[in-house]
Amino acid sequence: MLGSQLQEAQDTAQSAGFANLTSTDATGQGRAQAWDRNWRVCSQTPESGDVDPETLIVFSVVKEGELCPASTEGYLAMPGDEMPSYVGRNLMDSINQMAALTGEVTAEDVTGQGRDTENENDWRVCATTPAPGELIEDTVTFQVVRNEEECPS
Structure with a gap:
């Protein structure tokens, strides 16, 4: 619904x-x-x-025509919503809020090491595509680092 x-x-x-x-x-x-x-x-x-x-x-x-606030309890992003800022947030929680999208939701290691991000609890978000404030179409990419690492400048 x-x-x-x-x-x-x-x-x-x-x-x-x-x-x-x-x-x-x-x-x-x-x-x-x-x-x-x-x-x-x-x-x-x-x-x-x-x-x-x-x-x-x-x-x-x-x-109708308004954006769902990302702070809504149980918020799920919909195509046409404005991309919230996920910087610093846990990858698993961020991906869970994208569960309503039918397109691709991916995560990539931004350190250039090409590591597998499969264990989503061990990673945090540095940036996203689309960027915060841009409209979500149906594809989202999270640029991430391991929890103990710093995001690149």
Whole structure:
């Protein structure tokens, strides 16, 4: 339901037997979602999965055309969102926020040593492509170093 219109997300949840639904402005501005078709889902709590139908489902939303804030709990980047700054963050956490992209999400060792970045917890982000503030299309590359190393200048 992430990335879908709020109305569509609510309809899907209700058809699956969930009736306890609410939504909140993901920007923190406290705006009411009076016309559900004008809002897009950035995240939901709890996440989709094996959940009791009596559980309260909260959709964090932004108006259509707005960017989902990276600080949104459970934030997943969508094509068309602005790339957040991941500099200094753990590679695994950063990659997890890209899980909704259907394109390629890669990591490359920026030291020039060509090391495998497979154990994502051992690496931290120095830079990204696209750069922070640029729009995410469907491909993201994290330039990384091992946790104990310095990012190149």
